Amino acid sequence: MSRVQIAINHAESSCKARGAKLTNKRKQVLSGLLQSNKARSAYQLVDYCKDEFGETLPPMSVYRILDFLQDEHLVHKLKSANKYIACAHINCDHAHGVSQFLICNQCEVVKEITINKSTINGLQRNVEDAGFHLASPQLEINAVCDSCKNRAA
Amino acid sequence: MSRVQIAINHAESSCKARGAKLTNKRKQVLSGLLQSNKARSAYQLVDYCKDEFGETLPPMSVYRILDFLQDEHLVHKLKSANKYIACAHINCDHAHGVSQFLICNQCEVVKEITINKSTINGLQRNVEDAGFHLASPQLEINAVCDSCKNRAA
DNA sequence: CGAAATAATGATATGCTGTATCATTCTTGG
DNA sequence: CCAAGAATGATACAGCATATCATTATTTCG
Known part of the structure; x- marks a missing residue:
């Protein structure tokens, strides 16, 4: 199982534990961030989902999904770059402080x-x-x- | 002489010393930043110059002026806010490091x-x-x- | 001085980031 | 099954920023 798949499975469990749902589109956006060691913008993720999954997400949806993923502590926003990146501790079970x-x-x-x-x-x-x-x-x-x-x- | 005027005079001298010119419009933009203890966006400075001096600067010009002021170490850009602020050491004669x-x-x-x-x-x-x-x-x-x-x- | 070069500014178009708002679809619990 | 809530779509728009080409000021130098 790929590194990305492992992380997504783990994320799915931790969402479930918190009473939230990691839907397909949320997984797709998250995988776009997990794929990359660079931060990506919302619009780059729109393109990624289109190219990778043939999924044409409106930007608004991607922003909502990014908000969700941040609430679930799966993703961070880099304010200086206006871009987003998967949390490095996504596979950890324990909470962690601000990075x-x-x-x-x-x-x-x-x-x-x-x-x-x-x-x-x-x-x-x-x-x-x-x-x-x-x-x-x-x-x-x-x-x-x-x-x-x-x-x- | 006002605090702002003192700073502008000082800035003008230091520009001259470096072979650059602090033109009127550059002074207007700089004064917009000196007026404020908060950072201001380029478009807010457009409005400021309009309200304060009746000067309708196109945004492009304000961005160019901000670039100039940064090159002259008179202004800093806050990347996380996409806004600009006057350098706190604008009246100092000595160089100073990164803040x-x-x-x-x-x-x-x-x-x-x-x-x-x-x-x-x-x-x-x-x-x-x-x-x-x-x-x-x-x-x-x-x-x-x-x-x-x-x-x- | 006056023309050529350089610096500064203007005008216009466009791209990226993000939000507001209202509509629609999907899921779920009673 | 149906009502309620969650998720997503569609559309419009606002703010930040740059690219490009044109115009105006200023300086330089023969």
């Missing part, structure tokens, strides 16, 4: 990481010192991946 | 800060450990400002 995202500015590959607690604490202290309160430590970090760096060298 | 931005998710006020070196180092270590290289430490941090927090309490 950070490394985005390669050359090949666009995205990696979801968890920055260590002490760094987050440091961040929080800086935020507090400025008279603010950290609402969410979801950071979208502009970076270059190793492959691209080596390719450049 | 971070605290964005209140209630009143939208923005504060530009510089996170301490050790936190940046911690961030960088985490990025390296994940097989990436930090390209820019410009972070856009989802937060709540003190006023909004107190208002809520």
Whole structure:
């Protein structure tokens, strides 16, 4: 069974456990994100579903599906790119906190990481010192991946 | 002389020093950003120039002007909001590094800060450990400002 | 000075992202 | 089976952004 199929099965179970349904179209959109190591836009997912499944979803439906998938913690939105990416912990059974995202500015590959607690604490202290309160430590970090760096060298 | 006027005069000098010209329309757009403690979109700046100066700038021109102002380090773009904000160091003579931005998710006020070196180092270590290289430490941090927090309490 | 080059701005069209709204279809529980 | 709710479709539109070509200002230099 493919990596994608495994993730979808797992997602289906966890939806069911929460009393939600992972319909066919939701699976198709989710698979579009699972296929890719880059973030994809709603409209790219429209194209993906068309090409891959012959399913012509209206954009509005894809946005609704993406909202659903985010509510189910299966998908994250990258605000700086206006794109979406499958959660890296989609196969985990335990809940996990807010992640950070490394985005390669050359090949666009995205990696979801968890920055260590002490760094987050440091961040929080800086935020507090400025008279603010950290609402969410979801950071979208502009970076270059190793492959691209080596390719450049 | 108003705070805004001082900043514009300073900006004009520093442009001149770099061989660039801060034209009238560029001053108008910049003043729209200096007026505000929130980030503004290009189209909001179109409206601002119309209301404030009777100047009907086409959006394309505002985008070009914003590009210019960014090149001159007078303005920052917040990618997560698709909006622009005047640089907090616009009156400083010395160069400064990449900033971070605290964005209140209630009143939208923005504060530009510089996170301490050790936190940046911690961030960088985490990025390296994940097989990436930090390209820019410009972070856009989802937060709540003190006023909004107190208002809520 | 005056023409040529360069910089700045205008006009128009278009593409992408996202939401509002109302209609329709599908599923499910009583 | 039917009523209620969930999911999806259709259409329109708003906001952000860029491509492209035209025009106007400004500068440079013989």
